[in-house]
Amino acid sequence: MALVTPMLPDGEIDWQRFGDHIEWQIKEGTKAIVPVGTTGESATVSVAEHCSLVRTAVEAADGKVPVIAGTGANSTSEAIELTLAAKNSGADACLLVTPYYNKPTQDGLFQHFEAIGKAVELPQLLYNVPSRTGCDLLPETVARLSDMEFVIGIKEATGDLERAKAIRNLSDISIYSGDDATSCDLMLQGAMGTISVTANVAPAKLALMTEAALSGDVELAKKVDKELAGLHENLFLESNPIPVKWALYHMGKIDSGIRLPMTRFSSGHHEMLLRSMVQAGVVE
Secondary structure (H helix, E strand, C coil): CCCCCEECCCCCCCHHHHHHHHHHHHCCCCCCEECCCCCCCCCCCCCHHHHHHHHHHHHHHHCCCCCEEEEECCCCHHHHHHHHHHHHHHHCEEEEEEEEEHHHCHHHHHHHHHHHHHCCCCCCCEEEEEHCCCCCCCCHHHHHHHCCCCCCEEECCCCHHHHHHHHHCCCCEEEEEECHHHHHHHHCCCEEEEEECCHCCCCHHHHHHHHHHHHHHHHHHHHHHHHHHHHHHHHHCCCHHHHHHHHHCCCCCCCCCCCCCCCCCCCHHHHHHHHHHHHHHHCC
16 A cells, blocks of 8 residues: 655654554555555655655564555656665565656656666566656556566556556556556456555555455455545545545544645545545544
């Protein structure tokens, strides 16, 4: 699951709550954690904080679940630096988002991931989320990268089920969902799991849905996913992680902090998200 980074009201990282959140996730059935991705506000933490968050996550997980460290950057040299730090901290793998803003070509993307893999011996999960990066890692490029031993899978967050089929037609790379709204269907079609935002708020139910989908229990997977459908939608009423941090604050799991340019969740959306939380059974 994609971890939030708890913060105090002044925006400083709340290290105690970060560790507590990881321990709760593991207790509730989460099978792997991803610190310092988009949901973890990787764009607003310093390099030193980034490395400390990965190291703290490894310590908190204590070998009970894999730690897949977010180490992507729009500079290849910075991504190598973050990936090396993650390896030295004991992370099990890294999650590498496509370089954002500078819009590389497909060959540029290939060379970016290749360079990181050659520089650091740490398993890579590619991460494609063009709605946020302005950059789309196409199936043909995924297939080229899948031939490299350090590439172990892709987090596919387009929300397009046909995209996953296109990737499967070209390679046997393991696909993981990065879109909560379509994750159940994607797993029922053969994806290996989901890196979920919803899991921050409803870890036990998300774990149950995932286990059902991966085992082929369509009825149970669909039933649980229906209970989570409101969260899947309303946790994105504003840019992630604004709504999910508000939900966790409302649940008493974290404090209210978030860093600019992200702002606190607009009051006009509170009731809608709260209804989704009640529907999912995470609050009464």
